[in-house]
Amino acid sequence: MPQTAAVIWADGPATSPYEPQKSDIRDWGTWIEGIISAFLGNGGLVYTSQAALFADLAHAANSSAWVIGDANAALNGVYMKVGGSGTGSWIRVAELPYSFVKLIDAGAGTANAIQLTSAIPTSASVLRTSNVFEANTGNVTISENGGSAKALLTNSGNQIAPGGLVAGMMIVYVDGGSAFRLLSDQASAAIQAAAEAAAAAASASAAAAAASAAGVNLPAVAANRMLVDNAAGTLRESKTFSQVMTLLAGAVSGIASAFSLDNNTLYKVRSLKDRWLDSYRLAEELNFTGGGVTATDAAVLQALFNRAKAAGRGEIILPRGDIALEAAVSIFEDGTRPIRIVGQGPNQTRFLNTSASQKLFNIGDAAQARTKDMTLEGFQLYAAVAQDNSGRGFNLRNAQDITFKDILLESMRNGWALGEGASATNDVTYVSIENCGANSPGTSATPIVLLGSGGILQIAGSAYRWNASGGHDFMQHINTSWNWDGLYVYGQHFEHFAKYLRSTGKGVVNLIWTGGQMDRADIFFQCEAAAGGSNRNWDIHDIQMLGFSGQGGGIGFTGSGPTEQIRIKNNVFNGLSDAAIYAATGEVFVTGNEFIDCAYLGASAPSGGAIIRVGQGFARITNNVGRRSSGSPGVAYRYGIQWDGAALATRSSGPTNSNVWYNFGASAETGTM
Known part of the structure; x- marks a missing residue:
């Protein structure tokens, strides 16, 4: 086979073109002529369809033919005859020789x-x-x-x-x-056309801008000023920063008023580049430091909330700093547009009271439509003035679906009042307290959480601890007309409250209190339902209840109202100085608990002390274990279980050896079961 045409006629350098040899050209031409002659020698067979070719078998073996124009493009090509004339078939051997x-x-x-x-x-x-x-x-x-x-x-x-x-x-x-x-x-043509059009447009724009600038009379340059188009849109004026901010505040709020950076004044501005475009943002530049009798923060914050609600905004973002409230801020929202009030975090954004009996926030009110769907998050309440028994942090009535997140109470003795003094028609339901806490030293007759009329309160998360230094209770239900239905406390860590739950009203029904630790108390759970009421369907489990320095009993059920369906299981009672569980009446089920070094203390300790004491009611006590160490506070305890009063068929301590008591002064049980 001769050399290809590309080799024979290859390019040489511009200064020395390549000259092919005539012998190579003759060889190549002879080869091409041979191919053409072979094709023509076969008659130059060309068919417009494969079907027409396959119908013509009257050709010798190895004859060639082209199929050009078949409707199925894949059937076009070069074919070779297989078999003698009149027999055999055609097979496709190559594409048509078109480049x-x-x-x-x-x-x-x-x-x-x-x-x-x-x-x-x-x-x-x-x-x-x-x-x-x-x-x-x-x-x-x-x-x-x-x-x-x-x-x-x-x-x-x-x-x-x-x-x-x-x-x-x-x-x-x-x-x-x-x-x-x-x-x-x-197509580079499209790109080139677009580039040419852009260049032409830029040139025209530059010419127009130059012509326009030649006719503009701008104010003289001055330090710390901005150019602003006037209201008529006819010229540009030079304004100070303060003047510009006043214009912006009026444009956002619709209220034309002078703007000033006053440390004791909140103002509203909507940031066009804020990540929440439906938020009202309180300027970070302001440093709220309170102001005592001169404070006006409550009035300004109240006006801000009212405007945010009227405008349908979903969020108010608070700045860092102290915000002194001279009165309560009242928040009413009917759930048409859920709203979130969020600060920069505890110890960053703080609300201060200015009087002992003050309520900082009123959420919902009997005179308003029911307040719904509200979140308060990321700030602190601080008692700049020591609270008396009437003071409140958050006062809720006629409200539901309210969430508190990352809220810390510092020196506030009275935090949340839920449905205090409320009837069944303006009670409080579905409240969540998440990742919150309180450090509330001092003495108060009001607890951190006060329950009135309502239901479904959840306390969860563990970002902050709860501490009262022994001065008051954590939670109390007081309403004697209406019970609280649904209380759920998960994994909290408490230290030194007088009582953790005290139910003295009509009663708490449907309770789960589980996980975490309770360290020191006069009594951990004091359940004394009022006449006509009932503490019912409680589940207290998997908690560590720790005594300290002669403090406290565990769980006590007394009072005029009955105790029903109380389950106490899988808890640890350690170092208590009074009965770990005392049920004067009612229904209690005590199982799987551990009692360590629990006893009456000192020389005045009664001789009949017992870990579990049960009165006239329905009780089953199984699979518990107790021990006291030599020389421990438990030396005065004599019994594991004490059965008070006459024998009852509804009382049981389970099968023999179900409860195990080690190192107690007398027998495992006393009294008649």
Whole structure:
């Protein structure tokens, strides 16, 4: 086989062109002539369809023929005869010997579904060229000579961008199998046209700007000022920063008023670049430090809340600093648009009281529609003035679905009042206290959490501890007309409250108190339902109740109202100085608890002390264990269980050895079960 034409006529350097040898040219030409002669010698067989070729077998073996124009483009090609004349078959041996095919886009299709035609058929091996009839507006497909449409993609395999094909341009592409692919990426003509248009527009704009600037009379340059278009839109004026901020405040709030950076004044501004575009943001520049009798923060914050509610905003963002409230801020929201009031975190944003009996926040009110769907988050209440028994942090009535998150009470003895003095129609329901806490030293007759009429309170999370230094209770239910239905306390850590739960009203029903630790108390749970009431369906489990320095009993059930369905299980009672569990009446089920070094203390300790003491009621006490160490506070304890009064069939301590008591002064049990 001679050398190829590309080798024979290869380019040489511009200064020394390559001269091919005539012998190489003669060899190549002779080879080409031989191929042509062989084809013509066979009669130059050409058929317009494969079917026409297959119908003509009257040719010798190894005869060749071309199929050109079959409707199925894949059937076009070079064929060879197998078998003698009149017998055998034709087999396809090669593509038609075309290196490229020119196609025409006459506009028969659409801008994005192009239909091309050609005088000779295409195949998978040929290079294609075509004009573009009109610019595309989206993804492009091509159909050749009526065949199936396939996507036309860029060289890198992506869809053609809108305008990537421009009317009148030429494209070169190949068949990639599942899609056609451009040999170059999207039309440089389109890119070039866009660049030229942009350059022309920029030039025109610059000329216009220069002409416009020549006719503008701007104010003189001055330090710390800004240019502002006037209200009429006719000229620009030079304004100070304070003047600009006053204009901004009026534009956002709709209230035209002078603006000043006053440390004791809150103001409202909506930040256009804030991550919450529906928020009212209180400026970070202000440093709230209180102000005693001169404080006006409550009035300004009240006005802010009212405007936020009226405008349908969903959030108020508080700044860092101290905010002294001269009166209660009253928050009413009917749930049409849930609202969130959020500070920068405890010890960052602080609300201060200015009088002992003050309520800092009133949430809901009997005279308003029921307040719903509100979140208060990320700030601290601080008693700048020591609270008396009437003071409150958050006072809730006629409200539901209220959430407190990351709230810390510092020196506040009375934190939350839920439904205090409320009837069944303006009670408080569905309140969540999450990741909150209190450090509340001092003495008070009011607890941290006061329960009145309502239900469903959840206290969860463990970001902060609860501490009272023994001066008051953590939680009390006081309403004698209405009970509290649903109390759920999970995994909290308490230190030194007088009592953790005291139920002296009509009663708490449906309670789960679980997890965490209670360290020191006069009595941990004191349940004394009023006449006509009931403490019912309680589940106290998996808690550590720790005594200290002669403090406290565990769980006591007395009072005029009954005790019903009380379950006490899997708790640890350690170092208590009074009965760990005392049920004068009612229904108690005590199982799986551990009692360590619990006893009456000192010389005055009664001789009949017992860990569990049960009166006339319904009781089952099983699988508990108790021990006292030598020389421990438990030396005065004599019994594991004491049964008071006459024998009752409804009292049981389970099977023999169900409860185990070690190192107690007398027998495991005393009295008649």
